[in-house]
Amino acid sequence: MEVAQQWIGRGYPVAKVLRIAGVARSSYYYQTRYAVKEKQVSEGRPAPGYSYNDHHVRISDEQIQEWLMELISGSGYNYGYHKLTAALRREYGLVVNKKKIYRLCQELGILRRQHRKQIHYPRRIARNRIITGSNQLWETDIKYGYVDGEDRFFFILEFLDVYDRSIIAYHMGRSCRATDAVRTLKNALWQRDLLEADTQPIIRSDNGPQYVAKAFEAACETLGCEHERIPPKTPNKNAHIESFHRVLEDDCLSRELFESYKTAYERVSEFFYNYNNVRLHGSLGYRPPAEFFRKHMQAGVTTKTVTL
Structure with a gap:
């Protein structure tokens, strides 16, 4: 061409x-x-290098920078560029905006470190509730297990529906962080087909670091779940999952010595399956939790109202 x-x-x-x-x-x-030619990048209007005061007298940028240094060193206050702009207007009658002062402070290297706005989520204390159906209140907590062959602990975190007693989702791993709690909560909502639902379950937990973390609070806010925490030293407020942990301890974790984490994972996974699908639960009419949940959702089968 x-x-x-x-x-x-x-x-x-x-x-x-x-x-x-x-x-x-x-x-x-x-x-x-018609071909588009390369656009010439404009550098914009160059800075004039001065400003005016109230008497329309030119004040050079160098003089303004000297005043800035005097204000910082002489005032004893750690001013940001907003307050420095106001101080220049008050003391020297300078007609200047905060953008220019920001630029001059940036050239001098005296800008204060910007702080990110902290988002504070209100702490909701667990209150007395009457539960009449599934997916109204879920309890969550963390249980420790031990691998004798590796001389190390592992963590189990679950979400339990207090009405149908099902373990909806759980996390098991060598560590347990707030991100693991968030992922497990999302999995539980997916298991119950609630991710897009208008009404979400209330999540009740203790005050463990995974649950007081901002990541977990923010996830509950985003997912539309109300998160409430029990007061310290009140495990009875989380009674259903505490009771489940006793069953988990007696029927699984204390029943054998785990030689490896792989063996522990297999045994715990088998226990969760049997608990949901095989083990009879007295409060559910001697049905397994998964069976009761299906009949509750499909045929309206109910059990005693849960008050807690």
């Missing part, structure tokens, strides 16, 4: 040059007439 343009520029017939070069006439005319 460039060679063809050069020959055409010397006065040779356009059609003949394009035919010899093998360039379509439409491509040639598009490039010469």
Whole structure:
């Protein structure tokens, strides 16, 4: 294309040059007439290097920077650029905006470190409730297990529905962080087909670090779940999952010595399956939790109202 343009520029017939070069006439005319040329980046209007005071006298930027240094060193206050702008207007009658003072402070390297706005989530204390159906209140807590063969602990975190007693979702791992609690909560909502539901369950927990973390609070806020925490030293407020942990301890964790984490994971996973699908629960009419939940949702089967 460039060679063809050069020959055409010397006065040779356009059609003949394009035919010899093998360039379509439409491509040639598009490039010469309509192609977008590289945009020239404008650097904007240069800074004037001065400002005016109330008497319309020019004050150089160098003088303003000297005043800024005097204000910082002499006032004894750790002012930000907003207050420095106000101080220059008060003391020197300077007609200047905060953007320019920000730029001058940036050149001097005296800008204060910007603090991120902290989002504080209100702490909701667990209150007395009457539960009449599934997916109204879920309790969550963390249980420790031990691997004798590796001389190390592992963590189990669950979400339990207080009405149908099901373990909806659980996390098991060598560590347990707030992100694990968030992921398990999302999994529990997915298991119950509640991710897009208008009404979400209340989540009740103790005051463990995973639950007081901002990540967990923010996730509950985003997912639409009200998160309430029991007062310290009141495990009876989380009685259902505390009772489940006793069953987990007696029927699984204390029943054998785990030689490896792999073995522990297999045994705990098997226990959760049996608890939900095989083990009879007296408060559910001697049905397994999964069976009762299905009949509750499909046929309206109920159990005693839960008051806690």
